[in-house]
Amino acid sequence: MPGRTLYDKIWDAHVVAEAPNDETVLYVDLHLIHEVTTPQAFAGLRAAGRPVRRPDLTLAVADHNTPTEGQALGVEAVADPEARLQLQTLARNVADAGIAFFPMGDIANGIVHIVGPEQGRTQPGMTVVCGDSHTSTHGAFGALAHGIGTSEVEHVLATQTLRQRKAKNMRVTFIGQPIPGVGAKDFALALIGEIGTGGGTGSVIEYAGPAIDALSMEGRMTLCNLSIEGGAKAGLIAADDKTFAYIMGKPGAPKGAAWDMAVEYWRSFTSDPDARFDREITIDVSKLAPTLTWGTSPEDVMAVTGLVPDPQSFGTEDKRAGAARALDYMGLTAGQPIIEAAIQRVFIGSCTNSRIEDLRQAALIARKALDRGLKVAPGVRAMIVPGSGLVKEEAEAEGLDKLFIEAGFEWREPGCSMCLGMNPDRLAPGERCATTSNRKFEGRQGRGGRTHLMSPAMAAAAAIAGHIADVREYL
Amino acid sequence: MEKFDRLDGPAAPLAMANIDTDQIIPKQFLKTVEREGLGKGLFYDFRFDMEGVLKPEFVLNQPAYKGVKMLVAGDNFGCGSSREHAPWALMDFGIRCVISTSFADIFYNNCFSNGLLPVVLKLDQVQALMAEAKGGNHVFSVALEAQTVVSPSGQSFHFDIDPGRKEKMLKGLDAIGETLEHASAIDRFEEKRRLTRAWAAA
Numbered sequence: 001m002p003g004r005t006l007y008d009k010i011w012d013a014h015v016v017a018e019a020p021n022d023e024t025v026l027y028v029d030l031h032l033i034h035e036v037t038t039p040q041a042f043a044g045l046r047a048a049g050r051p052v053r054r055p056d057l058t059l060a061v062a063d064h065n066t067p068t069e070g071q072a073l074g075v076e077a078v079a080d081p082e083a084r085l086q087l088q089t090l091a092r093n094v095a096d097a098g099i100a101f102f103p104m105g106d107i108a109n110g111i112v113h114i115v116g117p118e119q120g121r122t123q124p125g126m127t128v129v130c131g132d133s134h135t136s137t138h139g140a141f142g143a144l145a146h147g148i149g150t151s152e153v154e155h156v157l158a159t160q161t162l163r164q165r166k167a168k169n170m171r172v173t174f175i176g177q178p179i180p181g182v183g184a185k186d187f188a189l190a191l192i193g194e195i196g197t198g199g200g201t202g203s204v205i206e207y208a209g210p211a212i213d214a215l216s217m218e219g220r221m222t223l224c225n226l227s228i229e230g231g232a233k234a235g236l237i238a239a240d241d242k243t244f245a246y247i248m249g250k251p252g253a254p255k256g257a258a259w260d261m262a263v264e265y266w267r268s269f270t271s272d273p274d275a276r277f278d279r280e281i282t283i284d285v286s287k288l289a290p291t292l293t294w295g296t297s298p299e300d301v302m303a304v305t306g307l308v309p310d311p312q313s314f315g316t317e318d319k320r321a322g323a324a325r326a327l328d329y330m331g332l333t334a335g336q337p338i339i340e341a342a343i344q345r346v347f348i349g350s351c352t353n354s355r356i357e358d359l360r361q362a363a364l365i366a367r368k369a370l371d372r373g374l375k376v377a378p379g380v381r382a383m384i385v386p387g388s389g390l391v392k393e394e395a396e397a398e399g400l401d402k403l404f405i406e407a408g409f410e411w412r413e414p415g416c417s418m419c420l421g422m423n424p425d426r427l428a429p430g431e432r433c434a435t436t437s438n439r440k441f442e443g444r445q446g447r448g449g450r451t452h453l454m455s456p457a458m459a460a461a462a463a464i465a466g467h468i469a470d471v472r473e474y475l
Numbered sequence: 476m477e478k479f480d481r482l483d484g485p486a487a488p489l490a491m492a493n494i495d496t497d498q499i500i501p502k503q504f505l506k507t508v509e510r511e512g513l514g515k516g517l518f519y520d521f522r523f524d525m526e527g528v529l530k531p532e533f534v535l536n537q538p539a540y541k542g543v544k545m546l547v548a549g550d551n552f553g554c555g556s557s558r559e560h561a562p563w564a565l566m567d568f569g570i571r572c573v574i575s576t577s578f579a580d581i582f583y584n585n586c587f588s589n590g591l592l593p594v595v596l597k598l599d600q601v602q603a604l605m606a607e608a609k610g611g612n613h614v615f616s617v618a619l620e621a622q623t624v625v626s627p628s629g630q631s632f633h634f635d636i637d638p639g640r641k642e643k644m645l646k647g648l649d650a651i652g653e654t655l656e657h658a659s660a661i662d663r664f665e666e667k668r669r670l671t672r673a674w675a676a677a
């Protein structure tokens with residue numbers, strides 16, 4: 001028998017039954033839920049008289065809709081009546097079902113993909129699902145994690161399983177050592193630039209290689225988070241000692257003798273040396289400059305040192321038309337150096353980049369700017385939204401909040417915020433934003449808003465410069 | 476779930492690649508706790524300008540495409556978020572079938588949970604249908620049992636579909652009910668899981 005991949009092994013360990021027609025009933029170890037994609041699922045269960053099978057394997061947070069100020073005032077004080085109703089509906093649904101819940105304002109509340117790992121609930125070898133496409137984040141722990149739709153949320157609540165078809169195996173090997181100012185966000189953007197937003201469709205990507213081994217858990221989460229932007233079903237990284245060290249001592253982590261058993265089990269989840277992948281790609285990160293996006297799709301990537309591309313340089317009619325449309329939407333001219341683009345907004349946050357390490361990277365830039373007598377450029381509004389109450393607390397204990405405020409940044413309360421702009425944090429038409437989130441479709445951050453994806457350090461540098469900036473000049 | 480057997484009606488051309496779920500249904504419409512009524516937000520930024528006035532040039536706003544039942548769209552339709560509001564909005568607008576060369580995974584799955592048929596055809600076939608959808612007569616016919624799309628001029632294309640999904644669509648079956656038939660297998664799995672992975676049993 002040929003060797004198995006990490007994905008194959010997790011899959012095999014969760015097969016409950018083979019259903020007809022290539023479908024497999026797969027067990028779900030952890031189901032994360034939030035207010036936006038669940039109300040219809042709970043309503044469906046009630047209508048059919050079905051209970052929640054495993055409330056103990058389900059964890060709820062409120063994050064997508066929540067305002068990033070005044071959270072202590074509680075849900076009743078949320079100004080938007082529709083958002084308030086969704087938050088109240090979630091609270092009622094989880095109370096009825098007996099599901100653990102960190103409500104808005106709770107210190108452990110935050111963005112669902114920050115909270116799962118932070119609570120030690122995300123563990124190697126698990127299957128993790130959530131009604132949010134960036135569930136791929138949890139793959140950083142060697143877990144098979146992906147987004148599902150609301151009907152599937154209902155299916156998991158009722159059965160603790162999903163009906164699935166096996167995806168293809170793809171491996172991306174990152175080699176080389178990055179130059180200072182280049183990190184996980186740049187790796188991910190470079191990969192999506194190379195394979196395109198549909199490049200991973202139908203595949204589960206395993207990330208491997210020395211540059212992955214060298215990444216922190218935070219960096220690995222950033223990379224896995226962006227797998228879905230390359231169209232992949234999930235992204236994963238085999239667990240190692242760093243993974244175990246991150247989980248150890250967290251509330252949901254195994255304790256005592258169970259810990260040793262767990263680690264032994266977790267170590268078995270690696271791809272065999274002779275495992276076969278349907279597709280392999282290698283990326284040399286030593287060649288990467290700090291990277292950002294210029295267009296309206298995450299595949300529209302470029303080096304910060306580059307010129308905005310000419311639509312005529314694209315290979316197909318479709319692509320030429322798409323690029324021209326993107327430049328028009330983004331208010332950019334072909335051939336213009338990207339660092340000339342003036343920005344009005346900065347958003348450092350989202351499940352891609354709002355963990356403590358991300359905030360530390362941005363803080364380093366803010367500190368160096370202050371040393372040089374610089375602050376956030378006049379006319380720029382720069383927001384920092386920590387990923388969870390615990391991240392916020394940790395950052396404040398390190399004094400990062402004061403540093404940011406002194407440098408002219410806004411220090412906000414946790415949530416998805418401007419990542420999708422469902423809460424009051426969004427762009428006005430024509431505003432250009434340096435953002436650390438993950439998605440940049442037209443209108444994502446506010447109708448007519450112009451989003452450039454980049455790393456937290458790059459976004460902080462842009463805030464200081466008042467235009468797109470090369471982080472290396474601010475290090 | 477509504478059954479899908481055959482569908483006859485106008486098809487609208489959307490000759491763009493990578494139409495994402497934010498475009499299909501922008502986030503301001505996600506605040507509902509209902510499945511119904513999302514049609515009003517479908518392709519909102521395409522259909523309406525900044526002042527909320529209908530844009531006459533957008534295909535779905537043209538009288539010729541009134542009562543639209545299908546879309547012919549560019550590559551990688553439905554990429555982006557997992558929001559099932561996307562198929563709900565399409566269905567609420569009256570659209571029950573989308574034809575493209577490829578679909579994003581989560582959107583594709585979500586379609587089958589809701590009785591919306593995603594049809595994958597080859598590039599030259601989609602281009603042929605796109606051309607006809609742009610023409611004067613654009614009433615197509617889709618037959619699920621026979622797995623065919625027939626254009627107004629009579630071009631007929633066969634599409635592939637997983638037999639299990641086809642059967643569920645034809646009968647309008649509920650996936651949860653079907654999975655619960657495996658309840659004893661789930662019980663056995665959980666028992667084994669409890670014994671071998673006690674720490675994960677929560």
Ligand code: SF4
Nearest residue numbers: 134350351416419420
């Ligand atoms: S931060 Fe953005 S991508 Fe992440 S869970 Fe929230 S809305 Fe989804």
